[in-house]
Amino acid sequence: MYCFSRSWKASELRLKSWDDLNKLWFVLLKEKNMLMTQRQMLHAQNLRFPNPERLPKVRKSMCRIKHVLTERAIEEPDSRRSAKMKRMINAL
Structure with a gap:
């Protein structure tokens, strides 16, 4: 039996650097x-996708990363840098 971890909490992500969050993304x-890909391949073979709860955890973590990065971009005092950060976030 495999035990998969939980999604990342926003409070944990706030402690990470911009570069670390980008890498984690x-x-x-x-x-x-x-x-x-695995889900699609198994579906084509009429097989059950094991651990379907993993995908929502990954999506939730990705959403939280974007949220934390957006918080940082909003708090950035330099408007040019803030705009650049927002463009980068929107490109994710």
């Missing part, structure tokens, strides 16, 4: 793509 994106 892409790790989660890779995980999401892997899970969706």
Whole structure:
């Protein structure tokens, strides 16, 4: 039996640097793509997708990362830098 972890909490993500959050975003994106590919392949073979709760946890973590990054962009005193940060977040 496998035990998968929970989604990241916003309070935990607020402690991480911008670069760490960016890296974590892409790790989660890779995980999401892997899970969706696996789900699609199993569905095509009429097999059950094991641990379907993993995908919502990944999505929730990704949403929380964007939220934390947006908080930082809003709090940025330099308007040019804030706009650049927001563009980067929207590109995720």
